[in-house]
Amino acid sequence: RRGRNARADYVGVTSHTSSYVELAVAAVEVILLVGFAVPLWAKVVDKFPSEKEAQLMRITAQQFAWSARYPGADGKFGKQDIKLVTPSNPLGLLQLDEKLKAEDPDGQDDVNLPANTEIVVPVGKPVIASITSLDVIHSFKVFSLRVTQDAIPGMRIPIHFVATKTNTYQINCAQLCGVGHSNMKGALKVVSLPEFDAWLKSKASAKPVSFE
Numbered sequence: 001r002r003g004r005n006a007r008a009d010y011v012g013v014t015s016h017t018s019s020y021v022e023l024a025v026a027a028v029e030v031i032l033l034v035g036f037a038v039p040l041w042a043k044v045v046d047k048f049p050s051e052k053e054a055q056l057m058r059i060t061a062q063q064f065a066w067s068a069r070y071p072g073a074d075g076k077f078g079k080q081d082i083k084l085v086t087p088s089n090p091l092g093l094l095q096l097d098e099k100l101k102a103e104d105p106d107g108q109d110d111v112n113l114p115a116n117t118e119i120v121v122p123v124g125k126p127v128i129a130s131i132t133s134l135d136v137i138h139s140f141k142v143f144s145l146r147v148t149q150d151a152i153p154g155m156r157i158p159i160h161f162v163a164t165k166t167n168t169y170q171i172n173c174a175q176l177c178g179v180g181h182s183n184m185k186g187a188l189k190v191v192s193l194p195e196f197d198a199w200l201k202s203k204a205s206a207k208p209v210s211f212e
């Protein structure tokens with residue numbers, strides 16, 4: 001019985017083909033990464049559109065909702081002061097302070113949407129949105145726009161995108177942030193540029209609103 005067993009091979013594979021194949025695969029991967037992936041990322045993600053041509057906005061996460069601010073026609077956001085932060089003025093907006101609002105002309109036409117209202121952006125125009133959070137770490141995710149960015153309290157992190165189709169998309173929170181996390185949905189409505197301008201104008205004439 002012993003004699004019928006195959007003999008052990010004490011030499012093993014002597015050809016170097018598999019090493020060459022492995023080297024070739026590694027070389028192709030390096031080319032894909034350095035030649036394509038890194039430049040593409042630099043072009044698509046890192047290079048921001050110019051602020052003059054873009055629609056600026058700020059998006060704030062809180063347990064468990066999203067809210068947005070727009071700078072109004074002047075393109076400038078109003079001032080914020082940490083000393084003014086209260087439950088009804090969580091962003092410390094000077095505009096919400098009766099005495100100080102006169103010192104803040106930039107903020108007069110700002111549009112501050114309350115949480116849980118539709119966030120509107122124009123189609124075909126670059127949008128630069130700064131993402132932040134009022135409480136814990138959240139993550140702003142709009143799957144259709146290929147956009148995901150952590151919302152970190154104390155930081156204002158800009159993202160940019162161009163929406164190419166008018167529609168209403170779902171905003172999800174992509175960071176486990178508490179009991180209401182799974183329900184932390186928002187709506188991002190993409191509309192035509194004239195429609196957006198009209199909408200922003202209609203909101204600008206309204207008084208600034210607090211979150212609650």
Ligand SMILES: [Cu+2]
Nearest residue numbers: 138173177184
């Ligand atoms: Cu969240």
